[in-house]
Amino acid sequence: MASGRGSRRTTESEATVQYVQLDGLVVLNIIKHCEEVGSELSQGVLLGLLIGNCLEITNCFPFPRNALDDPDFDEMQYQMEMMRHLRYVNIDHLHVGWYQSTFFGGFVSKALMDSQFQYQHSLDESVVLIYDPLKTTQGYLSVKAYRLTPQTMAIYETMDFSPENIKQTKMAFSKIFDEVPVVIKNSHLVNALCLEIEEIGPPTEKYSFLDLATSSVLEKNIKLLMDTVDELSQDSNKFHNHYRQVAKQNQAKQQYVQKRHQENAARTAKGEVALPEEDINKLFKPLLPPSRLDNLLLSGQIKSYCEQINQYSSQGLGKLFFAEGLQDKKQVGTI
Amino acid sequence: MATNVAVHVHPVVLFAIVDSFERRNEDARRVIGTLLGTVDKGVIEITNSFTVPHNESEDEVAVDMEFAKNMHDLHKKVNPTEAIVGWYATGNEITEHSVLIHEYYARECASSIHLTVDTTLKGAKMGVNAFSSSVMGVPGKTMGTMFTPLPLVINYWEPERTGVNAVTKGKFNPKRTVNMVSDLQRVSDASARIQEMLDHLILYVDEVLTGKTQPDPSMGRYLAELIGTVPQIPQDEFEEMLNANMKDLLMVVYLSNLTATQLALSEKISLL
Numbered sequence: 204m205a206s207g208r209g210s211r212r213t214t215e216s217e218a219t220v221q222y223v224q225l226d227g228l229v230v231l232n233i234i235k236h237c238e239e240v241g242s243e244l245s246q247g248v249l250l251g252l253l254i255g256n257c258l259e260i261t262n263c264f265p266f267p268r269n270a271l272d273d274p275d276f277d278e279m280q281y282q283m284e285m286m287r288h289l290r291y292v293n294i295d296h297l298h299v300g301w302y303q304s305t306f307f308g309g310f311v312s313k314a315l316m317d318s319q320f321q322y323q324h325s326l327d328e329s330v331v332l333i334y335d336p337l338k339t340t341q342g343y344l345s346v347k348a349y350r351l352t353p354q355t356m357a358i359y360e361t362m363d364f365s366p367e368n369i370k371q372t373k374m375a376f377s378k379i380f381d382e383v384p385v386v387i388k389n390s391h392l393v394n395a396l397c398l399e400i401e402e403i404g405p406p407t408e409k410y411s412f413l414d415l416a417t418s419s420v421l422e423k424n425i426k427l428l429m430d431t432v433d434e435l436s437q438d439s440n441k442f443h444n445h446y447r448q449v450a451k452q453n454q455a456k457q458q459y460v461q462k463r464h465q466e467n468a469a470r471t472a473k474g475e476v477a478l479p480e481e482d483i484n485k486l487f488k489p490l491l492p493p494s495r496l497d498n499l500l501l502s503g504q505i506k507s508y509c510e511q512i513n514q515y516s517s518q519g520l521g522k523l524f525f526a527e528g529l530q531d532k533k534q535v536g537t538i
Numbered sequence: 539m540a541t542n543v544a545v546h547v548h549p550v551v552l553f554a555i556v557d558s559f560e561r562r563n564e565d566a567r568r569v570i571g572t573l574l575g576t577v578d579k580g581v582i583e584i585t586n587s588f589t590v591p592h593n594e595s596e597d598e599v600a601v602d603m604e605f606a607k608n609m610h611d612l613h614k615k616v617n618p619t620e621a622i623v624g625w626y627a628t629g630n631e632i633t634e635h636s637v638l639i640h641e642y643y644a645r646e647c648a649s650s651i652h653l654t655v656d657t658t659l660k661g662a663k664m665g666v667n668a669f670s671s672s673v674m675g676v677p678g679k680t681m682g683t684m685f686t687p688l689p690l691v692i693n694y695w696e697p698e699r700t701g702v703n704a705v706t707k708g709k710f711n712p713k714r715t716v717n718m719v720s721d722l723q724r725v726s727d728a729s730a731r732i733q734e735m736l737d738h739l740i741l742y743v744d745e746v747l748t749g750k751t752q753p754d755p756s757m758g759r760y761l762a763e764l765i766g767t768v769p770q771i772p773q774d775e776f777e778e779m780l781n782a783n784m785k786d787l788l789m790v791v792y793l794s795n796l797t798a799t800q801l802a803l804s805e806k807i808s809l810l
Binding site: 227228232234237238256261263267268291293294299336339346347373375376384385386387388391394396397398402405408417421425428432452506513514517523526529 | 540548549550551552553554556557558559560561562564585586588590592605608609611612615616617657659663664665666691692693695697698699700701702703704705706708713714715716717718720721722724725726728729768771773776780783784786787788790791793794795797798802803804805806809
């Protein structure tokens, strides 16, 4: 098994993970952890294995919240201990990814990219599961799996986000993440448990997501979108300013060179020693082009928000047509 | 010894128990583990669990207590409010070994619960039962422990309800898989279900009208209530509200698509 996994690692990363298969247990564990943590960001580790082109995630455990504040706490040690104990009871102890909670789809950040890059660097098939607790409370189970594309991995290795490099590698915000389809699968015994749960205490279907009051969620979504667009425009402004400065500097350089030539011509005409050609670069410091990383991240975030809004609006429209149908029936009834 | 406690268990615990049973060692016939949760006013809520390795043979039982303690510490780091409330075992019998194990757990918490999940599927059911132990017998002479069953209820958090609904959708699927669907799909699924329910009701009403079924006044009251919940709004007012809402949503969709197009355009330009 170990040698088999080693040989798979050398194949193209695009072909390795076609879809992610979750155990029902993993979904419930993630829901429980995020429910307990409440409105803060929660993270945890995914355990499982890779079989063919499918990444099976069979278990998970959460990261303590205060890990980020408490300096004494050793993340690695906690992880190692947890995995050792789980291995003892035959639970898969291979790290195949991590999960994070999000609100309204706002998860594209440098921290996330850093973590995912590290994971994918050590294990090519890692995924990050993004779980939205608010949407799930409303009634739509929202679990998505993402991986960094090979382009993103290449750029991250060099950490060079200058405009030239981005142009060279043809990097675009739409190519930051690859979404991997998620499937939930249960074993036979767990299936029997599902049927048993139905009998003991079924989760009564709460149709609260059929509520027509869509405005509050939509407002929040749009507000986040506006904020991100503002940030993006600020970042673009910085970029434009930089280019304007570079242009001005070039102009000033040219003027200086011209003046020098004129002076030298005048001096040689008079028979004096020509002034040395000074190093232009020392006089005019070269301006560093700003990193395009923020631009990429913000654009990716906007794209995610737009997708959210589209999804939400489409189901809102569906519900409105639904309500219309109900009203029509009623009209027919009163006749 | 409390006999008036109710036990609430969350489905995540049951899923974890079944999963650890599937991963048991070759020679083990059952698995045991610790239950974590909270106790509040006579209600014991079980929210988490972990397996504890143990060895059982004819005469003796050995439980890795250090493992249990370590795991409990690790779990406490994540959620300090969870305490040990009992232990679980798979299988449908309570053996003498269970009594010994229960004694150990009784030392850990005040009134420990013993949960059994019948993974052997005896009687074509996966019975889930909760017990508490009490001492019985003649004081001073032969004493024994009796396990009294407790009422068991499955409790759901809101998102857990959605989760279980989604996860159990695959129960009649031969591959036992569930695909993630879009929001709109879920709305259409829900409307299909409501339509089904309405069909049932219409069938019942028809049968009552034709005299096939006896009319039931309480059913009639429910039906009247149901019809009453559909709001009575004059046609044009409703049309106006509907159109206003629709226009809002369409505008939002238009704006978000505009933003997306603008980004795509800027991407193309920057790569020129």
